[in-house]
Amino acid sequence: xxxxxxxxIRMSPPVDRVSERYLVSSGQGAExxxxxxxxxxxxxxxxxxxxxxxxxxxxxxxxxxxxIGDDVRTVRAGTTLLAPPGTPHKLINHLWTPAVLLITYPxxxxxxxxxx
Numbered sequence: 575x576x577x578x579x580x581x582x583i584r585m586s587p588p589v590d591r592v593s594e595r596y597l598v599s600s601g602q603g604a605e606x607x608x609x610x611x612x613x614x615x616x617x618x619x620x621x622x623x624x625x626x627x628x629x630x631x632x633x634x635x636x637x638x639x640x641x642i643g644d645d646v647r648t649v650r651a652g653t654t655l656l657a658p659p660g661t662p663h664k665l666i667n668h669l670w671t672p673a674v675l676l677i678t679y680p681x682x683x684x685x686x687x688x689x690x
Contacts, residue, residue: 578602585611591618591667600682608679614638614667622664622689624657627681631655631665636673639666662689 578597585593591614596602598609614620614636622641631640637650642663649655657663667673 585613588613588615591615592620597676604682606680606682608682608684610677612675612677614665614673614675616667616670616672619666620664622662623686624660624662624689625679625687626685627659627679629657629663629684630678631657632676632678634674634676636667636671637669638673638675639668640664641666 580597583595583597585595587593592612593615594610594612596608596610598604598607600608611634632654633649633651635651637648639646639648640655640663642655642657643661655663665673665675
């Protein structure tokens, strides 16, 4: 299916202050790509984790605190974060507005290993 209408894909109800929807996945016919949109609501803090592939995180709106390896920064919309395979990372939304990100994995079966 080469055309994916995002308006037909609903965002999940928030669970622990995060909502998500898969824009590209094996469910849409992708063989080696996953793209999901996530909304991190105020007060959300992820857990430190790693993936077995590169992960690209594009901040579309809002801002988040990003911890990638030993680097800690607050980043705003218009920033792309890259976590190479095996690099510990997590995101935190300390602000009062939601942050929206597009997260891309070069696989249709992303694997996550939590470190905390």
